[in-house]
Amino acid sequence: MKKIGIIGAMQIEIDLVLEKMVVFEESRIAGFPFYTGLLNEKEIVLTLCGVGKVNSAACTQILIDKFNINYIINTGIAGSLNEEVGISDIVISTDVTHHDVRKAQMKNLFPFQETFIASEELRNLAIKVCEFKNLKYHTGRIVSGECFVEDNMIKGNLVKDYSPACVEMEGSSVGHVSFINDIPFLILRCISDNADENASEAYTDFEEFAGNQSASVVFEMIKII
Template identity: 55%
Template structure:
């Protein structure tokens, strides 16, 4: 049976999911709290990893080593780096990479990859999960998500990242989660809903749309779990 690891960076990003699953136990490792539960027959390990790449990577490895998760879903919010991607839209990862690590370094040293590719089946499930939602008050996009150790809120930095990586959105954990998942051969997907435009007005947008975006992403995850549970027990 599948055991699905679900990671959010902040508590607000997992709160809606936490309220929907049946929590059977809690465990704490390395400061992270892991909620062990069930959702429509699926085994779920839900956790909040905190902000940043090191926290995200550490938490992901614990999910793999301690709980033997069969796939990893990362939910949360991000900043738009594409004119097509509006506030509260959903971005589904095609692949993820770091915007604050030189690409030559990633290619030259382990794991010898410029980016980490999301599982195609999970991407298909995410798209179907969106299509099953009603009403649809925002759009979805499939593309590259970039990660770095900074909250991008300056036009100049935003344009530099766009010119180098052509991404759809930016955040602070996804590539670390994808990195750890891929080297452990665990399928993963990163889902983000847009809280801001990663520009000079990002802080104002973030304060207004943070909770809405977090819940938008969580709803996609719950719809994905519905679809996975149907497939698992068919």
């Protein structure tokens, strides 16, 4: 049976999945909690990585090394970087990259990738779920960095440089670590804000809804994976 790793950065991003899991074992490694059990009769390891790329990279590597994961899904919330991507919409990753690392460095230094390509199999499953649930969704690039974007100038530069659908703080490192370990991955986000001067207020209003919306897609994906 395939074993699926599910990663969220914040408690609100994993609560729905955790509530629906049958947990057999809870362990803690390097401060990260790992919940092993069943979800929709599939073997699952659910973990909470904390905010930021360093945390998510470390947690992803532990998930791979200690739990023999076959797939990784990173669920959570993000800020929109595209006028067509609205609050509460779902973004399904085609690829991910670090927006705070120079493109030349990404290309010329290990692992020699400007972006990390998400699993087509997992992406198609997410699309199928969104269409079944009649959710508005988008496929596209997700960019990550070690900051919460709430500035129109920064937002404009990200749009110009990367043409992304959304921005957040963990997905690219999950994709990076998955890539170097040859593990299929998907980054799934629900939009909580527009990554502008009103981002903090919108985030506060929509974070719980967005976290649950993204997790609900993951829950349905597990049924058919």
